[in-house]
Amino acid sequence: MLTIASTQDALVSALAAQGLFIEIPPFLVRVRSPLASFATFLLQHYPHHLCSVEPQVASFDIEIKYENSWRRLIKPQIRFYQSESAPFYSMPSTHLPILWEWGLNYCIASKFHGCLTLHAAVVAKGGQAMVIPAPPGSGKSTFCALLCLHGWHLLSDEFAMIDLTSGEVSPLPRPISLKNESIEVVKTSLQQGQKAGVCQGILSSEFCGTSKGRVALYSPPVSSHAPQGKTYPIKRVIFPRFTPQQACRFEAMSPAQCLMLLADNSFNFAILGQQAFSCLADIVAQSRAYQLDYSDFSCVLAELEGGI
Amino acid sequence: MTPLPLDHTNATQCFLALLRQDDGDLSFSASVWNQILLLGERTQLIGVLAEYLLPFKARLPERAIQRLDWAQQMVRHQQQSVNMALQQLGEALAPYSPMLLKGAAYHVANTRNASGRMMSDIDVLIPKQDLERAERSLWLHGWDNRGKSAYDEQYYRAWMHELPPFVHKKTGIVLDLHHHWLPNDCRWQFDIERVRSRAQPLADMAFSLPDPIDLCLHACAHLWLGGEGDKGWRDLRDIFLLSQAVTSEQLFLRASELNLIQPFARTHLLANQLFGEISSDSQASTQSRLQPRFDKGWALKAMLPPSQFNQPWDVTWAKLSFYCRGHLLRMPLSLLLPHLLRKAITRQRHT
Numbered sequence: 001m002l003t004i005a006s007t008q009d010a011l012v013s014a015l016a017a018q019g020l021f022i023e024i025p026p027f028l029v030r031v032r033s034p035l036a037s038f039a040t041f042l043l044q045h046y047p048h049h050l051c052s053v054e055p056q057v058a059s060f061d062i063e064i065k066y067e068n069s070w071r072r073l074i075k076p077q078i079r080f081y082q083s084e085s086a087p088f089y090s091m092p093s094t095h096l097p098i099l100w101e102w103g104l105n106y107c108i109a110s111k112f113h114g115c116l117t118l119h120a121a122v123v124a125k126g127g128q129a130m131v132i133p134a135p136p137g138s139g140k141s142t143f144c145a146l147l148c149l150h151g152w153h154l155l156s157d158e159f160a161m162i163d164l165t166s167g168e169v170s171p172l173p174r175p176i177s178l179k180n181e182s183i184e185v186v187k188t189s190l191q192q193g194q195k196a197g198v199c200q201g202i203l204s205s206e207f208c209g210t211s212k213g214r215v216a217l218y219s220p221p222v223s224s225h226a227p228q229g230k231t232y233p234i235k236r237v238i239f240p241r242f243t244p245q246q247a248c249r250f251e252a253m254s255p256a257q258c259l260m261l262l263a264d265n266s267f268n269f270a271i272l273g274q275q276a277f278s279c280l281a282d283i284v285a286q287s288r289a290y291q292l293d294y295s296d297f298s299c300v301l302a303e304l305e306g307g308i
Numbered sequence: 309m310t311p312l313p314l315d316h317t318n319a320t321q322c323f324l325a326l327l328r329q330d331d332g333d334l335s336f337s338a339s340v341w342n343q344i345l346l347l348g349e350r351t352q353l354i355g356v357l358a359e360y361l362l363p364f365k366a367r368l369p370e371r372a373i374q375r376l377d378w379a380q381q382m383v384r385h386q387q388q389s390v391n392m393a394l395q396q397l398g399e400a401l402a403p404y405s406p407m408l409l410k411g412a413a414y415h416v417a418n419t420r421n422a423s424g425r426m427m428s429d430i431d432v433l434i435p436k437q438d439l440e441r442a443e444r445s446l447w448l449h450g451w452d453n454r455g456k457s458a459y460d461e462q463y464y465r466a467w468m469h470e471l472p473p474f475v476h477k478k479t480g481i482v483l484d485l486h487h488h489w490l491p492n493d494c495r496w497q498f499d500i501e502r503v504r505s506r507a508q509p510l511a512d513m514a515f516s517l518p519d520p521i522d523l524c525l526h527a528c529a530h531l532w533l534g535g536e537g538d539k540g541w542r543d544l545r546d547i548f549l550l551s552q553a554v555t556s557e558q559l560f561l562r563a564s565e566l567n568l569i570q571p572f573a574r575t576h577l578l579a580n581q582l583f584g585e586i587s588s589d590s591q592a593s594t595q596s597r598l599q600p601r602f603d604k605g606w607a608l609k610a611m612l613p614p615s616q617f618n619q620p621w622d623v624t625w626a627k628l629s630f631y632c633r634g635h636l637l638r639m640p641l642s643l644l645l646p647h648l649l650r651k652a653i654t655r656q657r658h659t
Contacts, residue, residue: 018339028371030342055338057369061346083349084616113381114374271385 005047011039014053021058023050024172025228026114026161029104030058033096034065035078041097044202045175045219060107064099082107095207098215101177105158108172109267115170116162116276117267122155122169123147129169129232130304131160131287132240133265136212139242142182146297148220149189149200155226160234164275167282168231175204175217183216237262237289248299250290250308258289319343327353327545328583329360334367345375350613351541352426355383359424383424390415393430393481398514400449404438407507407516409486409526414546416510417517421549425542429473429482432515435504436487443471443485450477459650467492467639489526491638496529498566521562524550528575529568535634537627540611541582548579574602578611606630 001023004011014020019032020042031038060082067077067090077090080103087106091099109117120133121144130152134140141157148154155169157176162169178186183206193200201224204217226232237258253261259280263269269276290308294300314325314333319340326344336344348354358376365373390412397406408416411427434442443453451474456464464472469488476483488500503526507516518526524547531543551559556576563572581604609623610630635644 026374055342057338057341057345057371059371059374061342081616083346084614086616111375111378113378271381273385273388 001050001052003047004042004049004051007051007053008043010053011042012036015039018053018055019063021052021054021056022046024104024174026170027059027108027112028056029060029062030056031062031064031100033063035093035096037093038064038096038100041100041204045097045204045217048222060104060111062100062103062107064096064103066093080106082111091210095210097175097204097217098177098207098210101175101217104174108159113268113271116164116269116272116279118160118162118262119158119265119267120160121157121176122160122171123152124155124226124232125152127232128235129155130236130238131169131234131262132238133160133262134240135265139182139240141176141178142185142242143240143297145176145178145182145186145218145220146189147301148176148224149186149193150301151224153224153226154220155232162234162279162283163231164272164279166231167279167286168233170231171226171228173220173225175219178216178218180213183214186218233286234283235287237284237287238292239290240292240294242295243293244295246293247296248292248294248303250292250303253289253291255284255289258284258287316340319347323347324582326357326360327541334361334364338369341369341372345372347613348379350538350615352539353424353542353545354379355424355426356545357424358383380424383426386427387415389479389481390427390430393476393479393483394513394515396449396476397430397432397451397483400445400451401432401434401442402514403445404434404442405504405516406442406514407433407504407518409433409489409518410530413517413523414550416513416515417520417523419520419523419550419553421546425546429484431484431486433486433488433500433504439471439485439487446474446483446485451475451483452477459654463647467643469494489529490533493639493643494533495637495640496567496571498568502566520550521554521558524554524559525563525566525568525572528563528572531575532571533634533637535631537610537612537630538614541613544575544579544582544611547575548583551576551579574607577602577604578607581608582611 004022011020015032015038016034019030022029022031063081064078065081066072067079071077076093078093078096078099079086079090080088080099082103088099088103109119118131118133120131121140122129122131123144124130132140132143144154144157154173154176155171156173158174159172160169161172187203190200190203199221201218201220207215239253239261262280262284263277266276288308292300315321316336317340322336322340323344344357345354348357354376358380361368362373362376362380368376394412394416409431411425412430412432414422414425415427453472453474456472460472464470469491470484470486474483474485475481489503490496490498503518503522506519506522508519509516517523527543527547527550531540531547559572559576560569563569606626607630609626612623614627635648638644639647
């Protein structure tokens with residue numbers, strides 16, 4: 001298998017025909033799309049992923065196509081299909097990257113039961129993982145992006161993938177989806193880095209008018225991705241909440257409360273049953289959990305580095 | 309008759325061969341594997357495929373194992389939830405001598421079609437005179453079916469053989485409470501007591517199970533009344549395996565007792581065509597009992613797995629006419645037309 005960057009010329013034709021078979025471990029995704037802009041997106045945000053143009057047995061079979069209607073002439077709409085079923089409404093064709101990211105999230109959240117999955121961002125430092133579960137709108141992605149910009153390794157912005165036997169979390173680094181005001185926060189930080197001559201990753205252009213408002217995708221540089229194949233023990237669980245009146249306040253949480261909240265944030269806790277419960281029980285026993293109210297990120301960073 | 313050699317580039321043939329378990333050869337190309345797994349998902353038979361194939365892990369591609377594992381986990385979870393729901397339901401329905409139907413009955417009876425089979429709801433049958441009391445008891449036990457429009461209420465209560473579906477407030481499991489197999493104004497009619505009197509009570513549960521012959525005949529009637537060709541392969545596989553547990557003669561005899569000879573004979577023919585040994589004798593004998601002549605090609609097209617893209621127009625047409633025929637069997641035209649018109653108008657208003 002070659003990387004997406006080195007497959008360059010064959011990408012568009014493969015996408016439009018038999019499909020491109022991309023390794024996004026532990027998945028192998030078949031994706032088809034007649035939109036040439038999709039190849040451009042993959043080259044920017046997934047250049048180092050392995051792929052093949054030869055058919056492979058796939059974990060997910062994805063197709064993103066134009067809606068068949070007269071609207072295509074004026075304002076083309078596209079739709080996401082997984083195994084020929086369409087879980088979402090159509091979107092403007094310019095929103096293709098968002099549709100792909102959200103669609104892949106849907107596939108993983110609803111089909112994957114190979115390990116316990118939580119709706120959470122995961123970052124690591126010094127070989128130890130910090131899990132950041134949170135409902136949408138709590139600033140989880142912003143928090144995760146800022147940590148990646150300050151020396152933390154990215155495991156995932158969306159999924160904590162926890163092995164049921166070892167209780168360790170494995171990386172699934174993909175672009176971080178930033179919403180509304182958080183785009184400016186990350187942009188400012190990136191510009192400061194640029195002035196200092198450091199490459200800190202790529203921020204896509206903005207996609208306006210999505211169901212979550214304004215969205216942009218931020219891909220931290222590969223050097224800050226957690227290496228593939230390595231797994232990390234979970235040592236901290238943080239439930240962040242952006243609170244304008246509060247600079248930075250960590251409040252310790254009991255293991256029992258943490259377990260309940262983690263279960264609430266899980267996609268397949270009920271499906272995996274007792275195994276999932278024992279796994280979470282072990283995790284909360286070996287980690288520290290905090291509710292975090294913050295508005296000043298540098299203060300939070302200092303506390304975290306200080307070993308809270 | 310020896311079966312034709314399997315064409316390894318034809319995914320549909322390979323998929324059916326796997327379901328028939330008649331060929332041990334698993335050397336398919338990657339694209340054929342992808343299509344087989346897709347067919348499994350589209351027909352809701354991926355869990356069945358998982359049960360058949362996962363014992364041969366060494367001969368399966370890595371990602372196929374992955375997808376089959378996920379499906380198997382999903383099925384196990386469903387079965388566990390159904391077990392729990394049946395326990396709760398037993399408490400609510402015990403006084404009304406409830407009988408399990410369809411998926412839940414297969415699961416509890418552990419019939420040959422049950423392993424790996426996915427279920428979307430639980431179906432229970434009780435005597436018509438107990439419906440009102442049973443409904444109130446279900447409400448008290450956390451199953452709710454209120455909040456439908458006045459018209460929908462009337463549709464179920466006046467015309468259908470079941471109450472509006474119940475949903476459990478905590479688990480979200482759906483329950484259909486029936487008083488008959490067939491809608492009140494259905495073209496086919498028989499006295500449901502004949503089914504109830506043959507029911508077999510279960511030792512460790514409040515429920516009874518239908519006689520194995522009746523279980524198979526109900527599946528046949530349901531296939532035609534439901535009009536859902538998309539689930540055709542799953543249903544025909546059920547019917548084929550259920551029919552294997554008894555004899556053809558028993559089935560024909562019972563079908564004529566219950567006035568279900570037409571749906572049974574037709575389904576029997578289709579099920580054998582897809583999943584059985586193709587013997588021309590038994591085909592001819594079944595065909596001879598069909599009056600008027602039955603268009604098998606049309607029915608097989610209607611039963612094909614749905615395809616979002618590139619569905620040939622004759623398949624679309626067969627599926628549509630199968631759906632309409634299902635509705636016509638459920639209620640006479642004088643009731644059906646106003647009903648469909650009303651549904652169309654409400655749908656228009658909501659979009």
